[in-house]
Amino acid sequence: xxxxxxxxxxxxxxxxxxxxxxxxxxxxxxxxxxxxxxxxxxxxxxxxxxxxxxxxxxxxxxxxxxxxxxxxxxxxxxxxxxxxxxxxxxxxxxxxxxxxxxxxxxxxxxxxxxxxxxxxxxxxxxxxxxxxxxxxxxxxxxxxxxxxxxxxxxxxxxxxxxxxxxxxxxxxxxxxxxxxxxxxxxxxxxxxxxxxxxxxxxxxxxxxxxxxxxxxxxxxxxxx
Amino acid sequence: xxxxxxxxxxxxxxxxxxxxxxxxxxxxxxxxxxxxxxxxxxxxxxxxxxxxxxxxxxxxxxxxxxxxxxxxxxxxxxxxxxxxxxxxxxxxxxxxxxxxxxxxxxxxxxxxxxxxxxxxxxxxxxxxxxxxxxxxxxxxxxxxxxxxxxxxxxxxxxxxxxxxxxxxxxxxxxxxxxxxxxxxxxxxxxxxxxxxxxxxxxxxxxxxxxxxxxxxxxxxxxxx
DNA sequence: ACCTGAACACCGTTCAAGT
DNA sequence: ACCTGAACACCGTTCAAGT
Numbered sequence: 001x002x003x004x005x006x007x008x009x010x011x012x013x014x015x016x017x018x019x020x021x022x023x024x025x026x027x028x029x030x031x032x033x034x035x036x037x038x039x040x041x042x043x044x045x046x047x048x049x050x051x052x053x054x055x056x057x058x059x060x061x062x063x064x065x066x067x068x069x070x071x072x073x074x075x076x077x078x079x080x081x082x083x084x085x086x087x088x089x090x091x092x093x094x095x096x097x098x099x100x101x102x103x104x105x106x107x108x109x110x111x112x113x114x115x116x117x118x119x120x121x122x123x124x125x126x127x128x129x130x131x132x133x134x135x136x137x138x139x140x141x142x143x144x145x146x147x148x149x150x151x152x153x154x155x156x157x158x159x160x161x162x163x164x165x166x167x168x169x170x171x172x173x174x175x176x177x178x179x180x181x182x183x184x185x186x187x188x189x190x191x192x193x194x195x196x197x198x199x200x201x202x203x204x205x206x207x208x209x210x211x212x213x214x215x216x217x218x219x220x221x222x223x224x
Numbered sequence: 225x226x227x228x229x230x231x232x233x234x235x236x237x238x239x240x241x242x243x244x245x246x247x248x249x250x251x252x253x254x255x256x257x258x259x260x261x262x263x264x265x266x267x268x269x270x271x272x273x274x275x276x277x278x279x280x281x282x283x284x285x286x287x288x289x290x291x292x293x294x295x296x297x298x299x300x301x302x303x304x305x306x307x308x309x310x311x312x313x314x315x316x317x318x319x320x321x322x323x324x325x326x327x328x329x330x331x332x333x334x335x336x337x338x339x340x341x342x343x344x345x346x347x348x349x350x351x352x353x354x355x356x357x358x359x360x361x362x363x364x365x366x367x368x369x370x371x372x373x374x375x376x377x378x379x380x381x382x383x384x385x386x387x388x389x390x391x392x393x394x395x396x397x398x399x400x401x402x403x404x405x406x407x408x409x410x411x412x413x414x415x416x417x418x419x420x421x422x423x424x425x426x427x428x429x430x431x432x433x434x435x436x437x438x439x440x441x442x443x444x445x446x447x448x
Numbered sequence: 449a450c451c452t453g454a455a456c457a458c459c460g461t462t463c464a465a466g467t
Numbered sequence: 468a469c470c471t472g473a474a475c476a477c478c479g480t481t482c483a484a485g486t
Contacts, residue, residue: 015469038460050463051470059460113380114401119408119416126415138434140422145373145435152376153369156337177338184343191350192343198364210362211369218442239450262479274482275451283479 015047017055021065028066028104032162036062064115067108071117074098075124084128085216091124092150092212096205099154103162106155122147132216133223142219149211157204174200239271241279245289252290252328256386260286288339291332295341298322299348308352309440315348316374316436320429323378327386330379345371356440357447366443373435381428398424 023044027036038049038059045052056062075094078087099106109118126143134142164173178196185192247268251260262273262283269276280286299318302311323330333342350367358366388397402420409416 037458039458048471049460050472053461054469110376110380111383113384114404116408119405122405122419123409123414123416126419130415136418137422140419140426141431141434142438143419144431145377145438148376148380148435149369149372152334152372156334156372159335160337180338181343181346184340185347190347191354192347194360195346195350195364195367198361202364207365207368210365211372214366214369214439214442214446216442217445218438218440221441222438261477263477272452273479274453277480278450 015045015051015055017065020045020052020055021062021069024062024066025070025102029102033063033104033107063108064112067105067112068115068117070102070105071095071098071109072120074101075117075120077124078128082128084131087128088125088146088216089209089212091121091128092146092209093205095121095150096154096157096208099151099158100161103158106151106158109151110155118147121150125150129219132219134219135222138222142222146212146215149215153208153211157208171200239269239275239279241289244269244276244279245286245293248286248290249294249326253326257287257328257331287332288336291329291336292339292341294326294329295319295322295333296344298325299341299344301348302352306352308355311352311355312349312370312440313433313436315345315352316370316433317429319345319374320378320381320432323375323382324385327382330375330382333375334379342371345374349374353443356443358443359446362446366446370436370439373439377432377435381432395424 020041023041024036027040027044036059038052041052042049056065074097075091078090082090109115112118122143125146126139129142129146130136130139160173164170178200181196181199182193185196244265247265248260251264251268260283262276266273266276280289298321299315302314306314333339336342346367349370350363353366353370354360354363384397388394402424405420405423406417409420
């Protein structure tokens with residue numbers, strides 16, 4: 001067997017694109033998009049930043065690759081025979097969870113909506129929606145509305161979680177926002193002051209699913 | 225009257241915060257967020273970039289200010305007595321148009337959802353939704369779902385318009401995306417291939433309003 | 449109070465040169 | 468084929484110094 005020793009700090013395997021993408025996901029998860037830098041990546045992989053750019057042309061390409069990998073890892077296909085509403089809710093929750101653990105993911109999906117990961121999501125939603133009986137000519141609108149809700153609300157949730165910092169004083173944060181709303185809306189018979197209270201103690205996941213249900217209920221009207 | 229002449233290139237009035245924000249909106253509209261630079265701004269306002277930062281602490285603050293100004297300028301209050309569904313659709317269209325002419329606006333609203341401009345939007349939507357008879361305990365979910373749809377879809381539309389460049393070969397772009405979908409979905413009895421066609425010739429504004437209507441229809445179920 | 453411009457610590461991207 | 472590291476043209480932010 002080969003017993004050649006290598007100088008410390010020299011990687012034993014050649015750099016692979018997959019390796020780079022995995023490391024990028026790690027940095028994105030830990031410290032967000034601003035922290036993803038070719039230099040930071042090179043440091044972590046013990047190489048030069050020029051080497052990375054041999055495998056990955058530029059930062060945009062790196063982000064697309066990371067997005068595709070992260071989403072398709074968490075998107076499961078519901079078992080055949082699952083009732084359509086259940087299937088939609090299951091896929092929605094998968095995406096919600098994926099974006100929750102990769103807070104940068106939603107923003108990326110939004111920025112490049114034609115990427116393969118997104119096509120997969122559309123397919124997963126379109127199948128049960130068609131099964132619900134939504135007529136073919138309304139299918140595009142229906143799926144588009146659902147996908148926008150799923151990615152949008154999940155994103156917003158993840159961004160909020162990030163905004164309140166790693167210390168995670170959720171209640172303090174929501175209190176501050178609610179208070180601000182109440183102050184801005186004060187005076188003129190505003191309705192928003194009453195909503196501030198509901199903001200204080202809503203559950204993000206329930207709220208998200210309730211929104212999915214509203215859209216599904218709306219679709220029932222157009223379904224046969 | 226004063227006839228003092230000034231050396232060319234010297235601004236006659238002191239720099240104001242409002243002036244800076246207006247110039248920032250101009251740059252954002254013309255060339256996007258990446259082009260908004262303290263240096264570019266300074267060049268246009270004929271001053272040094274240090275001067276700007278006396279008025280505006282940092283770039284984040286500048287973006288928040290530009291967002292608030294741009295949105296509140298286009299958000300009209302529907303006349304009293306407007307039927308609730310009409311009012312919701314009118315506000316939605318206002319936002320759609322605002323984001324269409326300020327493509328960076330949606331991203332910013334998403335990033336800082338507690339900002340005053342957003343509170344105003346919530347108020348404008350909450351009022352007619354309450355009037356529709358949605359019970360108080362469901363109001364937060366209802367408004368949240370509508371606002372997410374409005375900002376999200378309008379944003380997506382603006383981003384797509386930007387992606388296909390100033391030359392604006394809309395059909396070519398949609399064709400390319402549709403073709404890609406068809407290719408990715410080929411083979412396994414996929415449903416998405418059929419949607420590709422609808423993507424090719426949908427109208428963005430109609431699509432957007434159809435989504436609003438689906439949500440409104442869903443809300444009718446919970447309304448008394 | 450308001451503005452200037454140098455300085456600092458970063459970026460992404462390119463590219464000649466090595467192995 | 469794959470990697471290195473210098474170089475380039477930028478950033479945002481800070482800050483001593485001016486008026």
